[in-house]
Amino acid sequence: MEAFKEHVGLVVPLDRINVDTDQIIPKQFLKRIERTGFGEFLFYDWRYLENGDPNPDFVLNHPRYAGASILIAGVNFGCGSSREHAPWALQQYGFKAILAPSFADIFRNNCYKNGILPISLPANIITSLGQEAHKTEGYRLMVDLEDQSVVCPDGTVHTFEIGDFEKYCLLNGLDEIGWTLQYETDITAYENRGH
Amino acid sequence: MQKTMYEKIWDAHLVRSSDDEVPILYIDTHLVHEVTSPQAFEGLRLNNRKVRRPDLTFATMDHNVPTTDRSLPIKDLIAAKQMETLAQNCAEFDIPLYDINSPEQGIVHVIGPELGITQPGKTIVCGDSHTSTHGALGALAFGIGTSEIEHVLATQCLLQHKSETFEIRVDGTLPYGVTAKDIILSIIGHIGIDGGNGAVIEYTGSAIRALSIEERMTVCNMSIEAGARAGMIAPDDSTYEYIAGRRFAPKNEAFDDAAEQWKQLPTDDGAEYDRTLILDAADIAPQVTWGTNPGMVTDVTGQVPDPAEMTSSDEKQATKHALEYMDLKPGTPMTDIIVDRVFIGSCTNSRISDLRAAAEVVKGRKVADTVNAMVVPGSQAVKRQAEAEGLHDIFRSAGFEWREAGCSMCLGMNPDTLSPGQRCASTSNRNFEGRQGKGGRTHLVSPQMAAATAVTGHFVDIREFSS
Numbered sequence: 001m002e003a004f005k006e007h008v009g010l011v012v013p014l015d016r017i018n019v020d021t022d023q024i025i026p027k028q029f030l031k032r033i034e035r036t037g038f039g040e041f042l043f044y045d046w047r048y049l050e051n052g053d054p055n056p057d058f059v060l061n062h063p064r065y066a067g068a069s070i071l072i073a074g075v076n077f078g079c080g081s082s083r084e085h086a087p088w089a090l091q092q093y094g095f096k097a098i099l100a101p102s103f104a105d106i107f108r109n110n111c112y113k114n115g116i117l118p119i120s121l122p123a124n125i126i127t128s129l130g131q132e133a134h135k136t137e138g139y140r141l142m143v144d145l146e147d148q149s150v151v152c153p154d155g156t157v158h159t160f161e162i163g164d165f166e167k168y169c170l171l172n173g174l175d176e177i178g179w180t181l182q183y184e185t186d187i188t189a190y191e192n193r194g195h
Numbered sequence: 196m197q198k199t200m201y202e203k204i205w206d207a208h209l210v211r212s213s214d215d216e217v218p219i220l221y222i223d224t225h226l227v228h229e230v231t232s233p234q235a236f237e238g239l240r241l242n243n244r245k246v247r248r249p250d251l252t253f254a255t256m257d258h259n260v261p262t263t264d265r266s267l268p269i270k271d272l273i274a275a276k277q278m279e280t281l282a283q284n285c286a287e288f289d290i291p292l293y294d295i296n297s298p299e300q301g302i303v304h305v306i307g308p309e310l311g312i313t314q315p316g317k318t319i320v321c322g323d324s325h326t327s328t329h330g331a332l333g334a335l336a337f338g339i340g341t342s343e344i345e346h347v348l349a350t351q352c353l354l355q356h357k358s359e360t361f362e363i364r365v366d367g368t369l370p371y372g373v374t375a376k377d378i379i380l381s382i383i384g385h386i387g388i389d390g391g392n393g394a395v396i397e398y399t400g401s402a403i404r405a406l407s408i409e410e411r412m413t414v415c416n417m418s419i420e421a422g423a424r425a426g427m428i429a430p431d432d433s434t435y436e437y438i439a440g441r442r443f444a445p446k447n448e449a450f451d452d453a454a455e456q457w458k459q460l461p462t463d464d465g466a467e468y469d470r471t472l473i474l475d476a477a478d479i480a481p482q483v484t485w486g487t488n489p490g491m492v493t494d495v496t497g498q499v500p501d502p503a504e505m506t507s508s509d510e511k512q513a514t515k516h517a518l519e520y521m522d523l524k525p526g527t528p529m530t531d532i533i534v535d536r537v538f539i540g541s542c543t544n545s546r547i548s549d550l551r552a553a554a555e556v557v558k559g560r561k562v563a564d565t566v567n568a569m570v571v572p573g574s575q576a577v578k579r580q581a582e583a584e585g586l587h588d589i590f591r592s593a594g595f596e597w598r599e600a601g602c603s604m605c606l607g608m609n610p611d612t613l614s615p616g617q618r619c620a621s622t623s624n625r626n627f628e629g630r631q632g633k634g635g636r637t638h639l640v641s642p643q644m645a646a647a648t649a650v651t652g653h654f655v656d657i658r659e660f661s662s
Contacts, residue, residue: 018513022629031608079422082231082340083231105424106339113340113342179354180219186219
């Protein structure tokens, strides 16, 4: 897994709550057997018109947000299906961090496994960051995982919570399976206890 | 110390736990399907790892499979490739597979309990969010992503944080015409689609206790639609009766020994949950969703809500979007809404009791001319049973299509999809935008309500329809 330490990037606000993984990556793109190639299908039904042209009304298609790597969204981002294709699509599109008041559990887990940082901040802060992104063309934020902080252009700092283990894994790009396998004797001992 | 059922199962499966590490949890059963597993197997190969316990792993094909004649070649070549990949992976890693031609094939959450693989006290995972279904038998069962599938394949363990416990108690007796589907839709309506985030729900109370095992599966299945990590119901005599005699169930004395263990699982008197919600079954009416997530739901006697009456601006906006997508006007009575399609199926409502309930409504009636209706049994075993009982004849003579088993139009990965603008009464679990086909409009209902809707062409209050 790619390590995540800090990132400075252009912010795009997606003003919707309860964005489900069916929207992030619709089912017709889940038939691939590879881990790659999902970025172009991110938010497919919102992002493209019937004829396949980009939907000019969808925020990701506004030229000012081209190259955005930090997504701001409403509560409960990533709800629904457990498909890890959702974080794959976000990452392959270019997103490094997602800011929202809350995330669905499975989605958040899936992000951690792929080097994407889901950041929960209070709803009023998310709202004001979203408003800034709307107001200020080229609005960028700095995300620092070591300090657990989001730094605004005016120097305001918002700190966020993350589990110690998740932080350690992201900072080091850790192979979690390798981590568990170092305790193989414990696993074998558990199995030998008659389980 | 008194413990909840979740805590008992959790504690019994800890391989390693210390204050400054994420606990390592042992997984008793790993269910695998074609869509979320290929990248996990590829990961094993790239790292030269093996499947630790193929004997605790079971695979089937369900998400992608066509529900039409199985003797014909699969037209969707990409889907076929994914199925072929699962077959190759199962052969390479020695994992039992119920493939598309197997008499045991079916939706993974239907065949697990059906084959007796699902048992009380087990930890069960699958790369599918509706794994919560298996909690109906007193298991701790939850959905995982592909990286975690690879983790379980390689280690038979998961790194897991402990969840909060959330008791949802439904007391009293369900009114006539109100089903398990209405209980869970009503719960989601109450707590919202993120109301269970971070928690494992245990459903308790006399109304839950009175449900059959299949009905309990419907309730637990949609726990994820409230955002919960898992849903579970304590095992009881109904559970033991359901399991006895199934293929992978313990036999004879081993069964008695297992049942003694299972009887230790229910939450101790005096154990505390982090949260509790109490509902009265008598207050629940048949439910119909009107929006684009399962929390956007109302009584069948209700109306499409008005965004102007929503309190928060986010809710207002979300409701406005949903009504635009659903092409519905505020104030419309739910029973005035006309449908084009009816889908009876999915891991929520495709078991034999669901099909019996729907057939009972359909018997001697005809599907409305304006409606295209289909029944997709949850497994080949359900299909055989239904055919033995003549249910397929009831459905067919009423004008329903009778299909082969699979996930089908719940998520439309196979050719069973809605066309843009089509409106569907569906017994499935998600009414997200485009879920059943781009531009398709889904309303979630019980099998009885779906059947009645097929006959009349619009939503009806099943309580009046049958009487």
